[in-house]
Amino acid sequence: MQTSSGAARGPLVLVTGASSGVGLATALRLARQGRRLALLARGEGPLERAAEQCRAVGAPWVGTLAVDVRDDAAVGNAVRELTASQGPLDAVVSSAGVVAYGRLDELPAATFDGVVATNLLGSANVLRHTLPGMRDAGAGAVVLIGSMIGHIAVPTMSAYTVSKWGVRALARQAALENRDVPGLHVSYVSLPGVDTPIYRQAAYVGGPAGRPPPVVWSADKAARVVVHALDRSRPVVHGGAFDGVTRLGFTLLPRVYDAWVGPLFDRFASDPSTHLPPQEGNVERSVPGGNRLGGGHGSGLRAAFSTVAGLLRRRG
Numbered sequence: 001m002q003t004s005s006g007a008a009r010g011p012l013v014l015v016t017g018a019s020s021g022v023g024l025a026t027a028l029r030l031a032r033q034g035r036r037l038a039l040l041a042r043g044e045g046p047l048e049r050a051a052e053q054c055r056a057v058g059a060p061w062v063g064t065l066a067v068d069v070r071d072d073a074a075v076g077n078a079v080r081e082l083t084a085s086q087g088p089l090d091a092v093v094s095s096a097g098v099v100a101y102g103r104l105d106e107l108p109a110a111t112f113d114g115v116v117a118t119n120l121l122g123s124a125n126v127l128r129h130t131l132p133g134m135r136d137a138g139a140g141a142v143v144l145i146g147s148m149i150g151h152i153a154v155p156t157m158s159a160y161t162v163s164k165w166g167v168r169a170l171a172r173q174a175a176l177e178n179r180d181v182p183g184l185h186v187s188y189v190s191l192p193g194v195d196t197p198i199y200r201q202a203a204y205v206g207g208p209a210g211r212p213p214p215v216v217w218s219a220d221k222a223a224r225v226v227v228h229a230l231d232r233s234r235p236v237v238h239g240g241a242f243d244g245v246t247r248l249g250f251t252l253l254p255r256v257y258d259a260w261v262g263p264l265f266d267r268f269a270s271d272p273s274t275h276l277p278p279q280e281g282n283v284e285r286s287v288p289g290g291n292r293l294g295g296g297h298g299s300g301l302r303a304a305f306s307t308v309a310g311l312l313r314r315r316g
């Protein structure tokens with residue numbers, strides 16, 4: 001474990017996926033509040049950059065854990081080493097995640113398994129090694145970051161959909177199992193589309209680039225909601241203007257939903273002007289050059305404009 005020096009004190013928070021997007025924005029918010037931070041991801045370069053940024057905005061102590069959440073033993077060792085040197089964890093934010101685009105019958109098995117292993121089993125590995133310490137202390141807060149897609153089905157995101165339904169179940173189960181410790185809270189935050197690099201870092205079987213559907217949140221807005229859930233111990237938080245309606249349509253009108261979700265996904269969650277060849281993305285290994293705060297997708301308005309422009313270009 002890489003650490004900054006000093007015998008600092010203050011609440012200690014572990015953030016996974018802390019080198020990019022929502023995890024990085026969350027770490028920066030927590031740093032500004034003066035929390036001690038353990039930042040976890042695979043790629044060391046972006047992790048070190050994230051740590052420097054957190055120190056610069058006020059974190060009294062920052063350590064980096066270059067660990068793959070799919071590796072249960074490595075997660076266990078890292079948490080043991082961290083708590084041995086820094087004392088018990090006060091909170092955990094599980095944000096590490098990857099995406100793959102392709103139908104179930106198109107995605108290579110290793111890619112499908114890699115997405116589920118990262119998003120779902122990786123979150124379980126993190127909880128397995130962090131909950132016992134918080135149970136012993138009688139206090140703690142955990143936020144599992146889920147997705148609107150963990151409540152519905154969408155074309156070409158089979159592995160991600162399955163993984164995020166699983167994260168929702170994991171959060172509910174962990175909340176139930178820890179009811180006997182009143183000071184320990186497990187929260188689930190379902191995010192809408194967020195402007196992060198995850199869409200370009202994704203694995204593709206080949207096809208139009210994915211992008212966050214409108215209304216798109218910034219990584220910092222997502223982080224604000226995550227930190228709020230962490231501080232207020234909110235059990236379930238749903239973000240996004242249209243998410244409630246979409247969930248309702250999926251549940252109450254499944255035939256109408258199934259007929260419309262394909263065309264709507266093509267219009268609002270894909271970029272027809274950018275066709276990507278088959279690529280592994282960051283599912284199997286870190287692609288450090290792609291990790292940063294924002295994805296460059298801009299606001300929902302810009303996304304809608306580029307959809308129309310792309311369609312006109314294709315017709316012209």
Ligand SMILES: NC(=O)c1ccc[n+]([C@@H]2O[C@H](COP(=O)([O-])OP(=O)(O)OC[C@H]3O[C@@H](n4cnc5c(N)ncnc54)[C@H](OP(=O)(O)O)[C@@H]3O)[C@@H](O)[C@H]2O)c1
Binds near residue numbers: 041069195201
């Ligand atoms: N962006 C959206 O529209 C959106 C919407 C809803 C929910 N979410 C959820 O929000 C969370 C964060 O996503 P994001 O958009 O911020 O993605 P991102 O910008 O691509 O960041 C992903 C982070 O996870 C780390 N990571 C990936 N695989 C890992 C592994 N096996 N072990 C450890 N760390 C790993 C990455 O670093 P390394 O690759 O170097 O390890 C990176 O730090 C995810 O759970 C995602 O499902 C995102």
